[in-house]
Amino acid sequence: xxxxxxxxxxxxxxxxxxxxxxxxxxxxxxxxxxxxxxxxxxxxxxxxxxxxxxxxxxxxxxxxxxxxxxxxxxxxxxxxxxxxxxxxxxxxxxxxxxxxxxxxxxxxxxxxxxxxxxxxxxxxxxxxxxxxxxxxxxxxxxxxxxxxxxxxxxxxxxxxxxxxxxxxxxxxxxxxxxxxxxxxxxxxxxxxxxxxxxxxxxxxxxxxxxxxxxxxxxxxxxxxxxxxxxxxxxxxxxxxxxxxxxxxxxxxxxxxxxxxxxxxxxxxxxxxxxxxxxxxxxxxxxxxxxxxxxxxxxxxxxxxxxxxxxxxxxxxxxxxxx
Ligand SMILES: NC(=O)c1ccc[n+]([C@@H]2O[C@H](COP(=O)([O-])OP(=O)(O)OC[C@H]3O[C@@H](n4cnc5c(N)ncnc54)[C@H](OP(=O)(O)O)[C@@H]3O)[C@@H](O)[C@H]2O)c1
Numbered sequence: 510x511x512x513x514x515x516x517x518x519x520x521x522x523x524x525x526x527x528x529x530x531x532x533x534x535x536x537x538x539x540x541x542x543x544x545x546x547x548x549x550x551x552x553x554x555x556x557x558x559x560x561x562x563x564x565x566x567x568x569x570x571x572x573x574x575x576x577x578x579x580x581x582x583x584x585x586x587x588x589x590x591x592x593x594x595x596x597x598x599x600x601x602x603x604x605x606x607x608x609x610x611x612x613x614x615x616x617x618x619x620x621x622x623x624x625x626x627x628x629x630x631x632x633x634x635x636x637x638x639x640x641x642x643x644x645x646x647x648x649x650x651x652x653x654x655x656x657x658x659x660x661x662x663x664x665x666x667x668x669x670x671x672x673x674x675x676x677x678x679x680x681x682x683x684x685x686x687x688x689x690x691x692x693x694x695x696x697x698x699x700x701x702x703x704x705x706x707x708x709x710x711x712x713x714x715x716x717x718x719x720x721x722x723x724x725x726x727x728x729x730x731x732x733x734x735x736x737x738x739x740x741x742x743x744x745x746x747x748x749x750x751x752x753x754x755x756x757x758x759x760x761x762x763x764x765x766x767x768x769x770x771x772x773x774x775x776x777x778x779x780x781x782x783x784x785x786x787x788x789x790x791x792x793x794x795x796x797x798x799x800x801x802x803x804x805x806x807x808x809x810x811x812x813x814x815x816x817x818x819x820x821x822x823x824x825x826x827x828x829x830x831x
Contacts, residue, residue, distance in 0.1 A: 510534055510741045513619035513828075516570040518561030526559055527767035527814055529807075532572055535616055535624035538811055540596070542627045544589060546579040548804075549618040550641035551674060551813045551826040552612065553755060559814075563613050574619035574828075575610045578633055578642035586633040588789070589618060589625050590782045591646045596626075603778050610647075610779070619807060619828060622785075631785050636793055640827045644799035645788060647779065648676035648825065651752050653788045654780035655728055660750040664689030666725040671695050671735040671741050673713060677752065679800045679824045681728045684788075687795040693720060695735065697820075704823050708800060724809045726783065733757040740766050748773040800824030806831060 512532035519526045526676060537543045538781055555573045558564045564571060572622040575591040591611045594602035602608055611617045611625065634641045655677075656662050664813065670681045673694035685692045686709030695716045702713035714720065716735060723744040729735065732754030740763040767774060780788070792798065800825045805813050813826035 510621040511807060512522075512542040512572045512621070513571045513574065513807065514570050515559055518559060518564055518566070518569070520560045521759045523556055524814055524818060527811060529810055530572070532616075532620060535620075535622055537624040540627055541624050542580040542581050542630060543622050543624050544577065544581050544587060544630070545622055546577045546618055547639035547830060548579070549577040549807070550643045550648070551810075551817060551828065552576065552647045553753065553817065554647065555612070555619075556814065556818060558612055560820070567712075568614065569753060570697055571612060572616040572618075572623075573612050573619050574617035574623075575612055575696075576643050576646040577618035577623055577640045579623075585630075585806065586635075586639075588633045588642045588751060589623065589646060590629040590631055590785050592781070593626060593629065593656045594777050594797070600685030601781050603781060619810060621638060621830060628810045629782065631789065634793060637789070640801055640804055640829065641799050642825055644676070644801065644825045646785060649680040649684070649799060650780035650785050650788055651677050651777065652680035652728075653791070654784055655750040655752055655777040656681065656685055656688070656690075658669070658784065659777040660726045660728070662690055662726050662750045662815070667691040667693065667722070669693050669695070669720065669724045669727045669739065670728065671729055671739055672731040672755070673696075673710065673822045674701040675730060675755075676825050677730045678728070679705075679708055682710050683797050683800065684791070686710065686799045687791070693724065695738070715716060723747070727747050729753070731755050733759045737763060740772065743770065743772050745770045746772070748775055750777050752777045754790075801827055803827070804829055
């Protein structure tokens with residue numbers, strides 16, 4: 510079957526090892542189902558995988574892709590929850606030390622078919638297209654958990670979203686503004702700042718700009734390039750939720766300011782199946798949808814990877830099988 514995969518990794522030149530070609534059909538063990546993929550969305554995770562982050566050589570070749578929506582063996586339209594926990598694990602699967610995402614231990618979603626545990630299938634409502642549904646399991650679920658489970662932001666608060674136009678960041682802006690939270694964002698380019706306003710942000714600033722006021726919470730996925738600004742933008746007692754470090758680990762970590770102002774730095778990773786169901790319910794009740802920049806046939810996936818590696822995204826790239 511057609512798949513996007515890598516047989517080696519390259520920390521310095523990830524696109525060199527990106528391969529689009531034939532891979533064997535998935536084998537579904539007991540309790541798993543084979544899903545016919547109708548759409549799959551690209552995440553920064555896929556670039557990290559090509560660099561070898563979380564993907565050691567002994568697991569190669571590996572089909573990339575965490576997110577998918579498709580049709581299961583019984584003909585049901587499904588969204589694939591990407592966090593694969595140990596069969597013995599119960600409770601919040603993001604805390605399972607043995608958890609992995611699709612494409613880390615098990616073959617990923619950038620293929621015609623993917624095998625997943627049956628308990629990882631979530632019903633896709635008819636109101637969401639396959640392309641929209643395929644954006645939810647990683648970027649949008651991560652944003653949902655950062656906001657509502659980890660940082661516990663509530664209506665009436667003001668938050669800052671750093672790097673406004675990435676997959677997670679656009680989801681943060683849309684979900685938070687739909688939930689009655691005032692959203693300020695930073696983005697590097699003027700057109701990206703304008704897009705963030707169109708998505709629901711109240712104000713958009715250049716990176717590092719002084720804000721009109723300090724905020725209740727900051728949502729971080731950028732890391733080194735924005736960390737100091739994030740810490741300096743918080744009210745005393747404020748919270749910084751971090752789920753990514755695209756530009757690397759910050760130095761200094763701003764510890765003095767963190768303890769003196771009693772700030773909370775809160776890690777967040779992916780989300781649970783229950784949170785994915787609640788995210789779908791929120792999207793339906795508020796009528797919000799993922800921001801999709803391009804829909805590309807899987808055979809042309811390299812175009813999407815190049816746009817992401819070049820930092821040119823305004824939302825999500827979705828691969829389809831049309
Ligand atoms: N922990 C988890 O479960 C989890 C889940 C999803 C994602 N992540 C991580 O979160 C990060 C974002 O993922 P994504 O899929 O949303 O990636 P993406 O779509 O490629 O977005 C990249 C983001 O990084 C910003 N950015 C890149 N370089 C920058 C720089 N030099 N200065 C300022 N901003 C910069 C961009 O901001 P502009 O708007 O300014 O261009 C954009 O918002 C990745 O590191 C990813 O691994 C983690």
